[in-house]
Amino acid sequence: MGYAVVLGEALIDLLEEDRDGELIYRQAIGGAPLNVAVGVARLGGAVQYAGSLGTDVLGDRIAAFLAEAGVGERGVRRAAVPTTLAVTTFEGAEPAFTFYGEPPSYALLGPADLDRDILAGGEVLYTGSICLLREPFRAAARQAWSGFSGLRVFDPNVRPRLLxxxxxxxxxRELVEEFFATADLVKLSLADAQLLYAESDPAAAADRIRSLGAAAVVVTCGARGAHVAAADGAVSLPAPSVRAIDATGAGDSVMGALVSRLLAEGRPAGLDDWQRHVRFALAVAGLVCERQGGATAMPTPAEVTARWGEI
Structure with a gap:
């Protein structure tokens, strides 16, 4: 089995929490791409993370966490800026994010910082999320994406407060559609589709993105499950029933699970393969929602099997 390259942001989440009647903020390592990288590693996949980290104590903690999680760090650039903070508030289990830190520590990887050897040897490349809103990261992502010969997967991971x-x-919309056009897989949430296209029907959103050139599209719909569209058909799959306490990182765990399956099995032959992979990914996300979220909630194969049986 080969390895994946995950290109994107890492930062610190400050998660709002009520403790004995007092509102506090619990520190957690996060960033959607970092969550994806850790999700792949926890599920047994080999993965290299490429991104920029601050040189402060918080950046050191992120680097140590990546190493402990088994994520390769050859693609990391350290930058002498404070680590970006994402203050995370909740409506029920759903998080909302406000970002602090300028320049953003997570978006300082430029084209010259890309490790060409890592990219040349990778079987799957993931990018997306808020790092694409800033240079020089955007130029680095475009360069890595255009020259990659393996499977390319993308998640816009829209954050309305940055728009x-x-x-x-x-x-x-124009930016992410550049990546949609040549993606082997686009994963996005229904909330992403609603913001990008004012589209509340996941099937219509998937069809629109596939018409741009994406080979397969997975639209996650929270507790309703996911819609999957491929060249030979489309289907909606239910999510497992869970007692969600925190949905932070759930969408990232879907992508981590899908990347792990792509590494293990290669390019899917069609909708049947995508259905199997998405059922597994929804089970992983369900387990993540039953824990305090973020990178530390990403499960191992044994934990997935213990909760859901063989999938």
Whole structure:
């Protein structure tokens, strides 16, 4: 089995929490791409993370966490800036994010920082998320994506609070559609589809993205499950029933699970393969939702089997 390259942000989440009647913020290592990388590693896949980390104590903690999780760090650049903080508030189990730190420590990887050997040897490349909103990371992602010969997977991971007006939404739509056009897999949430396309029907959103060139599209719909569209058909799959306490990182765990399956089995032959992979990914996400979220909630294969049996 080969390895995946995960290209994107790592930061510190400050998670709002009520403790004995007092509102506090619990520190957690996060960032959607970091969560994906850790999810792949926890599920037994080999993965290299490529991104920028601050040189402060929080950046050191992220680097140590990646190493402990078994994520390769050859693609990491350290930058002499404070680590970005994502203050995370909740409506029920669903998180909302506000970001602090300028320049953002997570977006300072440029084209010259890319490790060409890592990219040349990878079987799957993931990118996406908020790092694409900033240079020089955007240029690095475009360069890595255009030259990659393996499977390319993308998640827009839209954060509305970083999009101040309609012009910003339009610019993001045009940007992500560059990646959609040549993606082997696009994974996005229904909330992403609603913001990008004012589209509340996951099937219509998937069809639109496939028409741009994406080979397969998975639209996650929270507790409703996911819609999967491939060249030979489409289907909606239910999510397992869980007692969710924190959905932070659930979508990232779906992508981590899908990447792990792509590493293990290669390019899917069609919708039947995608269905198997997405059922597994929804089970992984269900388990993540039953834990305090983020990278530390990503499960191992043994934990998935213990909770759901063989999938």
């Amino acid at each position: 101040p007006d309609a012009a910003a939404v339009t610019a993001l």
